[in-house]
Amino acid sequence: MKIIHNRFDNYKGIAIQNGKRYFFKKNNNDGVEIIYKKIADSFGINCADYKIVQASSVQYYVSPDIGNEGTFTTADELGIDGRKLSRIKSGFERLFPMDKERLFYDLMKVYVLDLLLMNFDRSELNWGILNKETIPEVYIFDNELALSMSSCYISCREHKPYEQINLNNDEDEINEFLEVASQEYKDMLRSMYDLVTPAYLESIIEETEKELGREIDGREDLMKDFKAHFERIGKLIKQPRLSLNYIQ
Secondary structure (H helix, E strand, C coil): CEEEEECCEEEEEEEEECCEEEEEEECCCCCHHHHHHHHHHHCCCEECCCEEEEECCEEEEEEECHHHHCEEEEHHHHCCCCCEHHHHHHHHHHHCCCCHHHHHHHHHHHHHHHHHCCCCCCCCCCEEEEEECCEEEEEECCCCCCCCHHHCCCCCCCCCCHHHCECCCCHHHHHHHHHHHHHHCHHHHHHHHHHCCHHHHHHHHHHHHHHHCCCCCCHHHHHHHHHHHHHHHHHHHCCCCCCCCCCC
16 A cells, blocks of 8 residues: 655545555544535435544544546536635536536535534535546535534524625625525425434434444534534524524
């Protein structure tokens, strides 16, 4: 096996074995990548697969390169501006005219799941398109900042026109994006919210713990934060005009 460390971070890099590439990074948020993957699978969201391995005294996430299955290109490499919904949509229209509606719908599922799981970190750098047998599919990776209440909050804001929505990581633009997500995809949000309950998350955590053979670090705080987050979203869903927002 050939190991290539990231020159900026010795706990991150690429491993090559039998002609296949694998990414590895230090396990800083115990089990969250695996938990997110399991929940993403239940919604048909294509997500990188992760395993936790021990090397000396350090635990790592190891993930097969999505590109092992075809040609994978991040949104950033495709030139899709991930900071504005209208630009993402125009990027799909330009690059994937036959699949633009399906790809955009699939990406919106990702953003709604990010909202439910408190993941503020989605950008053009951690999602992209896998072309496998000429069929383009949205794939996501690097979801370890999910399920952290310290990175997320919910508020209500005045609805703004679709074309004005930006996806930058500042307060106003992230909030505006989530207003659009809640209005344009209200049915999607409601159905996903109905599944991703505290009981469901706890069952996924228990399943993950059985696979790891141990309890996940910080489980009690994680569930406490998620229950509070879930209750806030539920209150907003009951409002006649839904507006869900979160920021870093």
